Amino acid sequence: MPQTRLIGLIGGMSWESSALYYRLINETMQRRCGGHRNAASVLVTLQFESLLQAGGEGRWADVAGAVAEAGRRLARAGADFFLLTANTAHRFADEVERAVGLPLLHIGTPTAAALKAGGLRRVGLIGTRHVTTSSFYMDWYRDHHGIEVVPPAAEDCAMLDAIIMDELTQGRIDDRSRQRVLAVIDRMRLAGLQGVIVGCTELPLLLDGAAPSLACYDTTRLHAEAAVEWALGASGAPP
Numbered sequence: 001m002p003q004t005r006l007i008g009l010i011g012g013m014s015w016e017s018s019a020l021y022y023r024l025i026n027e028t029m030q031r032r033c034g035g036h037r038n039a040a041s042v043l044v045t046l047q048f049e050s051l052l053q054a055g056g057e058g059r060w061a062d063v064a065g066a067v068a069e070a071g072r073r074l075a076r077a078g079a080d081f082f083l084l085t086a087n088t089a090h091r092f093a094d095e096v097e098r099a100v101g102l103p104l105l106h107i108g109t110p111t112a113a114a115l116k117a118g119g120l121r122r123v124g125l126i127g128t129r130h131v132t133t134s135s136f137y138m139d140w141y142r143d144h145h146g147i148e149v150v151p152p153a154a155e156d157c158a159m160l161d162a163i164i165m166d167e168l169t170q171g172r173i174d175d176r177s178r179q180r181v182l183a184v185i186d187r188m189r190l191a192g193l194q195g196v197i198v199g200c201t202e203l204p205l206l207l208d209g210a211a212p213s214l215a216c217y218d219t220t221r222l223h224a225e226a227a228v229e230w231a232l233g234a235s236g237a238p239p
Helices: 014-031 048-056 059-075 088-100 107-118 135-144 154-166 177-190 203-207 219-231
Strands: 007-011 041-043 081-084 124-125 149-152 196-198 214-216
Touching: 007 059, 007 219, 014 041, 014 203, 014 219, 041 059, 041 177, 059 081, 059 088, 059 124, 059 154, 081 154, 081 219, 088 135, 107 135, 107 214, 107 219, 124 177, 135 149, 154 177, 177 203, 196 203, 203 214, 214 219
Parallel strands: 007 041, 007 081, 124 149, 124 196, 196 214
Antiparallel strands: none
16 A cells, blocks of 8 residues: 655654654554555654743743744655644644644544544543643543543642653653552542543653553554554545
């Protein structure tokens, strides 16, 4: 099956998750097509330190501008659609898509489809503080798909953010941190939630091989797999 659309990736948020995306996309393409088939793609890597500083100072317009410019570079390179390889960056997904002029495959779209296929309507969320303490992410699932997304307790939000930013984005995998994340997931199970959205593109590095007590929906993997399907000619444009 030939690839008909060139995948564009905006990465560097962090490079650890960008590398994971690259691996998952190519593993999926090889699994779908066999042989030595890998995915044709274009990656623009942003400077994460600059984005962190701007976001920390509340200069989200500067972050959005940098992401949009990366998208325009993808368009000039011939990408047919693009992905933001970070959940946080989706707070300005619509704005960036308009600025770039290419279809954006939203990270929530394949995750919402998987949740609905499993009959889940009320789920937990783990990720950075920008995702778990802001409303944009939870509002998107509610408004577009009727799914209620419940964030962790405040102390768990802070703990998860520290693990992601101080360890995972630096390439550190700590088993003690893995157990702490699994404990958060178990508290969500005890609270009666039906599943958990892994709303961070670095957390899969920590949860790989783990056995959480609640079904986890890995946004990174689902996003990468959806990108391959669309690259291979899935009809329509990314929702």
